[in-house]
Amino acid sequence: MEVALQTLLEMYRRMVRIRQFELAATNLFKRGQLKGTVHTYIGMEASGVGVCMALRTEDLIAGTHRSHGHNIAKGADLARMMAELMGKETGYCKGRGGSMHIAAFETGSLGALAVVASGIPLAVGAALAFQMRREDRVAVPFTGDAGSNTGNWHEGLNMAAAWKLPVVFVLENNQYGVSTRIDDVTRIHDLSLRAAGYGIPGVRVDGFDVLAVYEAATTAVARARAGDGPTLLVTESYRVDGHYAGEPEVYRDRAEVAEYRAKDPIARFRSRLIGELAVDILALDAIEAEVAAAIEAALAFAREGSEPDPATALDYIYA
Amino acid sequence: MEVALQTLLEMYRRMVRIRQFELAATNLFKRGQLKGTVHTYIGMEASGVGVCMALRTEDLIAGTHRSHGHNIAKGADLARMMAELMGKETGYCKGRGGSMHIAAFETGSLGALAVVASGIPLAVGAALAFQMRREDRVAVPFTGDAGSNTGNWHEGLNMAAAWKLPVVFVLENNQYGVSTRIDDVTRIHDLSLRAAGYGIPGVRVDGFDVLAVYEAATTAVARARAGDGPTLLVTESYRVDGHYAGEPEVYRDRAEVAEYRAKDPIARFRSRLIGELAVDILALDAIEAEVAAAIEAALAFAREGSEPDPATALDYIYA
Amino acid sequence: MTAQARDATSLTSAVPVMSPDLIRQVDPGDGVREMSYQEAIREALREEMIGDPRVFLMGEDIGKHGGAFGVTRTLFDQFGGERVRNTPISENTIVGAATGAALVGMRPVAEIMFVDFSGLAMDQIATQAAKIRFMTGGQCSVPWVLRMPQGGGAGKSTAAQHSQSLEVWFASIPGLKVVLPSTPYDAKGLMKAAIRDDNPVVFLEHKLLYAFKGLVPDGDYELPLSRCDVKRVGDDVTVVASGYMVWHAMLAARILEAEGISVEVVDVRTVSPLDEETIGASARKTGRVVVVAEACRSYGPANEWAMVAIERAHDRLRAPIVRVAGRDSPIPFANSLENGVWPSTEDVVAAIRQVVGSPA
């Protein structure tokens, strides 16, 4: 697949934005400057970015408890994201949602729901609306490996398949649901086999390889746009951090983690860009510097904002 | 598969018992002598009987809203069944349950639940207990085609497969869920394909052929007993009556119904017994007469019983 | 005063002797027709679907079959299968898909065949739809309606999994509106308002009321969500009730009129958010309150109405509030047990007599 340089650089930019954002958030959390909880997307950047780069702004994603990365991949503003993590009125959700519910509707989101797989039906419903209104739009719910064992997941794939809805179901297999290995709670190892039960294509790609993900996503999105219905796209990666920042990880070997950390999708993409695709190293360094500055600005913006005024406590409960 | 004559006759007996029971119940209902609702198993007798004849008394079934047939197939007493339909204290559920919740625990039941597919987790849990206690028992939940689109169904198959539990999931594809054709709400036509998503065998048999069902069930049950885990067994049949007695059936052609009515599993089994298996016609006539008498006796028993005493209204809410 | 307390062999709850003229909300005349509660709901759906292309229906067997109670009958023929959409049996996903469609600008009217099956969908109803707007700081809204038949009675014997009244599950969750109409007039006007409302509205329909008739104006009218409706003006005692129980209250009021007891009936037709003002004002006026709900007594919805009466009228209350409610039991199949499980007109009469202090 031929990918324009500009697109390649934008992929790189978004991956770096995610990584830097997650590192900054983890850092804040560890220093007690963030409340709630932080589930990082580190090591999985290629999955979200590969998928979202295959989408248009008007296409929609549905997020999860681990959606900093999805939002940034779809184009969210770092400052308003960071402000939301800090519970500020200047955040995307005006401080009401926080890390687990962060969603930037302006860049194409249906919300980020922390109940595992509960975003699936939302995406199915949005896709139904697109189909009924003959709109050329696609809906993309993200879930994890563990999420594919929920009833929501099955019902959503079946309904979307039956109605040939424009959905791409992205299943990010990072091999764990909290402490539980997917292999301990599901008999099949290749989760894309489940697509057969719905009569839709099931595709499995290396989730550390942003171009592989991008290519598979592009095919699935084209299929959805063409009216041929949904695809199940499994991206195989790994969660290198704990389930949440500070989680003790008693259930796995450090060696296993180290092995996967070495597969860093950003480092890998960087060498490929430089080596195979002859991208100027300076361009990549510039991106990194630009992102670092953006993170600093985001932190400053977030710190500056104030928490919501208690007098507004009853806002947004009803429309 | 070699089947003993006694077994063949018992299959025939149970199928006739179901048929006669359902005809009697429908008749009562149409004359206003039954309250509630009646979902008959007519035309599907081969499915329940083929499966239950492959089970032992200590194996358990989990029923649905359409479980007169499942109960009788597992050996339930017609009189206590009929009494339950009439809401009598002498019924299996002491008149508390009625047609949709009828269950004969003494013959191996986990209950009959009217929320579609809600019996699946019960069977999974019972099978888990059998496995933990190293008991040589199998749990068999019945669901319909439409039931296989529920979240419960997916979660149950996945959990049972992951833990290799002794379950045989019987999916009775009678082609409709109320008014909705399965082909309108599911993209695949062969529902046994779904087994692939759980790494278990999926088997599809002619649900009008009691011997085919019996053979497939026997294999699946043996597999479960051997500790090799669950099987998805799809029996293909048809619902020749309305969804419930008196249901208007505006959604299908009478010609379609007539075509399937002609496949009557009892008539078919009868001619096979007589033709291929050289069973004495008089033996079959005797069974029919015996069942007719049993139905008369059941009706008399049921009529004789009284409704629960209002003074016992609070019984059985708590143990 | 509870259902348990009365003679369980009484048949009143099984015999709906209520006639439409017990509640007269419009005068007969041109542009007014008698129709059933079910027809009124259907008319509202039809008119809203004609008037707004964003409105569509989804649920199990709502197409040609017309739904379990025939409410959507004829709509499939008129609007086709795209806008009157049969779904797989997937309750949580029906609701969640309605939410997704609503988030992108549609106005879905979803149906769960019996409220009893909402246990499968509480996540999408209460944990997602009710909260998304708030959680996202107002970035979105969820303008859906979720229709669910509930309730039981009249010897129908639908048993434990097809007869419950579960409004408290929904009403205890902020972010949802919960409606439970008692008359055809209310059903039509509230359904229109519910569809036009920008919030998720749980629209409960009482199964026994589907066949009840009443006068309904042709064409468009909306009734406010979040207002109680005073169905009968009276001086001596306030009965707060909703759904089918309103009819018991009206009948009780008529019976006691002969004894010179003047009963005001407040219909909580929008269960949540609750119109505390109307309940408070009526309680202040009469000084005596009976609350009536069909749901199980313990932790039931009527408690809220009683608390509001206390909070808003305690200095005027001349007698302790009495509640009438369903028995704390799963719903039994046999008529002999089912008869006593729900409140009857006599229960309401007895409760009113108790608060006004007159002997039975």
Place this chain on the structure above:
Amino acid sequence: MTAQARDATSLTSAVPVMSPDLIRQVDPGDGVREMSYQEAIREALREEMIGDPRVFLMGEDIGKHGGAFGVTRTLFDQFGGERVRNTPISENTIVGAATGAALVGMRPVAEIMFVDFSGLAMDQIATQAAKIRFMTGGQCSVPWVLRMPQGGGAGKSTAAQHSQSLEVWFASIPGLKVVLPSTPYDAKGLMKAAIRDDNPVVFLEHKLLYAFKGLVPDGDYELPLSRCDVKRVGDDVTVVASGYMVWHAMLAARILEAEGISVEVVDVRTVSPLDEETIGASARKTGRVVVVAEACRSYGPANEWAMVAIERAHDRLRAPIVRVAGRDSPIPFANSLENGVWPSTEDVVAAIRQVVGSPA
């Protein structure tokens, strides 16, 4: 008196200044140790698993990881993965499988990681497990326990989908028992009773209490399900509360003691079936009642306690009952909003002052 009414900037609800000696249920000495609420639950689980091979645990990440709050930590090492069983993310099936296992004689203790996820499992909890025994005329029973952490506070910012108090969903369904312990002593004794009980018991654990310490006897003791516990004897006013709110009530009582107001605290440690007698007796004695619950105010659990007080003590009540409850809002993330969402000690103090008629 509601959470809305008070100054939302107050920080009291975020600062648990409660010390263990506010509630002393056993005297220190041999065979008595100080342990946390979490340890007490674990000890009950451990002892019951040792004593009864039918008892086993199932839930998400309860194995090596020890569950989201570490309650089951060490149990996996002791009992292995068969009896401390990690499940797929399948809430309805976790509960339903527990029911199936219970129906054939096991005594499962299932866990849903946060009560907020019970929306996915309400069918199996309320529509199946609660009713199977009744629907089958007593042919079976369902002896399971379903553990679910609930509640919020203390500036934890777990937001709208990890902080709710949903006991009213369960308590409104006959057939379930619902427990919500407030102390380590109660937690251990009630857990043992819950496991041994032949009914489905919803065992709610307050997240903020996990770290609270108290004195707990070694070895076996059971506390009765379905009894309220008088945590403090007083004469002037009864405060009925449960879970974390009991601590606010105890602290309020201590604060007001100095002013000569004698407060009785009734802990509704078994929410359902409700021990109406104890509430009634206390209300009759003091003649003044405040009810306190963390759940949202409208249609909340405290209403039931108030109604019972009215039904059993109306002729003795000297002041209208006052309720203190959570704000009718999804739980916000930001501390500035979260602080005001739950009742505080000051709210309880103010409510008590209100019923005893003394100025703030």
